[in-house]
Amino acid sequence: MIIGAGASGLAAAVDLKDKADVVIVEARNRVGGRVWTEKFSDGAWIDLGAAFVDGVGPKNPVMQEFKKHGIKTTPVFYDQTAAGNILMWGLTGAKGEQGQAKKFGMCGMLRAGWAYSKLMALYEEDKLARNRQFGALEGPDEDLWSGLRKLKSGGCCGFGGIDSLDATTYAMVKSLVMTNSEFIFTQSIHTLSYRWFQADVVHNGGPSQLYGGDAYPETFLPLGGWQQMCEKLAEGLEIRFETVVAAVRAEGDGVVVELSSGEKLPCAACICTLPHGVLKAEKVAFEPPLPAPKLDAIARMSSGFFNRCAIRFDTCFWATNGMVPCSGRCVVNMRIPTEMGRDDPTNLQCNWWFDWSLVAKSNIIVLFFFSAVAENIEKLADAEVIESALKTLEMHFPKEAVRSSKVLEMKMSRWGADPYACGTYSSYPAGTNGEIHDHMASPHGSVFFAGEATIKGMSQTVAGAMVSGRRAAKEVCDHMKLGLEPLES
Numbered sequence: 100m101i102i103g104a105g106a107s108g109l110a111a112a113v114d115l116k117d118k119a120d121v122v123i124v125e126a127r128n129r130v131g132g133r134v135w136t137e138k139f140s141d142g143a144w145i146d147l148g149a150a151f152v153d154g155v156g157p158k159n160p161v162m163q164e165f166k167k168h169g170i171k172t173t174p175v176f177y178d179q180t181a182a183g184n185i186l187m188w189g190l191t192g193a194k195g196e197q198g199q200a201k202k203f204g205m206c207g208m209l210r211a212g213w214a215y216s217k218l219m220a221l222y223e224e225d226k227l228a229r230n231r232q233f234g235a236l237e238g239p240d241e242d243l244w245s246g247l248r249k250l251k252s253g254g255c256c257g258f259g260g261i262d263s264l265d266a267t268t269y270a271m272v273k274s275l276v277m278t279n280s281e282f283i284f285t286q287s288i289h290t291l292s293y294r295w296f297q298a299d300v301v302h303n304g305g306p307s308q309l310y311g312g313d314a315y316p317e318t319f320l321p322l323g324g325w326q327q328m329c330e331k332l333a334e335g336l337e338i339r340f341e342t343v344v345a346a347v348r349a350e351g352d353g354v355v356v357e358l359s360s361g362e363k364l365p366c367a368a369c370i371c372t373l374p375h376g377v378l379k380a381e382k383v384a385f386e387p388p389l390p391a392p393k394l395d396a397i398a399r400m401s402s403g404f405f406n407r408c409a410i411r412f413d414t415c416f417w418a419t420n421g422m423v424p425c426s427g428r429c430v431v432n433m434r435i436p437t438e439m440g441r442d443d444p445t446n447l448q449c450n451w452w453f454d455w456s457l458v459a460k461s462n463i464i465v466l467f468f469f470s471a472v473a474e475n476i477e478k479l480a481d482a483e484v485i486e487s488a489l490k491t492l493e494m495h496f497p498k499e500a501v502r503s504s505k506v507l508e509m510k511m512s513r514w515g516a517d518p519y520a521c522g523t524y525s526s527y528p529a530g531t532n533g534e535i536h537d538h539m540a541s542p543h544g545s546v547f548f549a550g551e552a553t554i555k556g557m558s559q560t561v562a563g564a565m566v567s568g569r570r571a572a573k574e575v576c577d578h579m580k581l582g583l584e585p586l587e588s
């Protein structure tokens with residue numbers, strides 16, 4: 100029995116289906132889990148869960164599936180060279196009203212780019228020094244922002260530290276750090292681990308050689324969305340949809356999976372792919388209880404917020420935004436909050452927006468919300484989210500153009516409130532390290548664990564989820580003496 104038809108559960112089932120009778124029980128009415136492609140009425144698509152493929156090397160299991168099923172990809176274009184599209188915004192006035200956003204000039208971009216690359220180089224040096232002194236898993240830790248603020252270098256080309264930067268450069272550098280931390284790890288820079296920052300990232304020396312490492316630096320998107328890959332994986336598998344698991348109990352050598360309906364499903368072994376957030380929210384009971392190291396890892400690990408909102412308009416009013424030629428690509432536009440904008444607890448401003456029209460051939464803009472802002476936006480009704488999005492877009496485009504365009508449809512995620520995800524994906528708060536993934540992965544009697552939160556070095560990704568599913572399938576085979584070829588390293 101496999102709990103969950105996300106990427107990890109499907110990958111496990113594919114490996115096991117010829118060896119044993121495999122049934123997947125899935126709470127939703129679809130496969131994919133945190134892979135979720137939504138369709139607009141004009142046929143355009145948007146991924147509200149996994150969106151990007153990093154490191155498109157031939158060993159990446161995702162790329163292997165794309166190749167097998169003829170799924171094409173398109174590169175993502177970060178519009179940082181056309182600095183005119185990057186906006187800096189703040190708040191003014193006693194009521195905290197939106198200030199006039201100003202365009203971030205090329206000189207500012209170059210200054211901030213230099214400062215950011217210096218900062219990250221110092222961070223890598225410091226991390227290596229700490230690894231040499233304490234070993235990779237030990238040594239003092241602190242929150243990411245506090246640690247970064249201490250980094251300085253001397254000499255004629257020295258970097259005087261974040262706090263020595265002028266206000267504009269500071270805002271941009273902080274935004275870049277936040278983009279690479281709050282976006283990728285869905286946690287505030289004030290809670291993320293300094294020591295484990297970017298530990299699972301493909302590039303920047305991350306350990307995920309399986310992806311192809313630095314040989315494949317560009318980011319891609321699958322055309323048509325990610326869900327098609329999960330649907331292909333699911334072909335020929337036995338899946339019971341809308342089947343919510345309430346408890347997992349050991350019975351003799353086997354397991355009984357108990358549903359919320361009260362039905363009991365006995366099986367010889369079980370692979371549990373419940374997301375970390377679901378385990379942390381204790382939505383499913385385990386009997387006997389999970390061991391202390393696993394419970395501790397669940398408690399210490401964190402699954403934060405990251406939501407997208409895609410709006411389809413009747414006109415493409417943003418097409419006049421001076422875009423550089425990027426036919427067929429997804430263009431990312433950054434928005435940089437000043438300290439005033441960032442510190443507002445009611446902030447609903449997105450950090451990025453995508454021009455999705457070039458990829459989806461439909462008048463669609465996609466707004467990205469990370470961390471605390473993503474948590475705020477989840478609480479609003481759809482109409483309120485749209486109104487807030489229109490106010491944001493008014494900072495970029497003439498108000499008349501924004502307001503005279505009709506909103507035709509809106510699709511958005513609310514991953515925190517989703518009872519079958521309870522958050523976005525796992526991350527390392529300060530004081531934790533990659534060992535927590537090992538505890539998340541360790542079997543419990545005849546119950547085996549898979550999912551993105553159970554794999555060190557590849558967590559937070561679809562590829563990692565798939566590899567974890569295959570690892571669990573191998574463990575089940577060993578346990579039941581079914582015989583399965585070892586995973587290719």
Ligand SMILES: Cc1cc2nc3c(=O)[nH]c(=O)nc-3n(C[C@H](O)[C@H](O)[C@H](O)COP(=O)(O)OP(=O)(O)OC[C@H]3O[C@@H](n4cnc5c(N)ncnc54)[C@H](O)[C@@H]3O)c2cc1C
Pocket residue numbers: 102103104105106107108124125126127130131132133134147148149150151152342343344345372373374377382383405406407512514518519520522523524549550551552558559560561562564
């Ligand atoms: C907003 C967002 C952006 C992301 N961006 C990227 C990206 O760009 N690139 C990338 O590679 N990865 C990305 N990810 C991460 C990626 O989506 C996940 O790592 C991966 O899909 C997790 O797969 P999984 O099988 O571990 O978990 P899931 O896909 O969550 O599968 C678990 C399954 O268990 C089911 N379930 C939960 N509770 C129960 C229950 N009680 N009973 C029965 N079934 C239950 C769920 O419905 C789900 O189908 C993103 C994720 C999110 C949310």
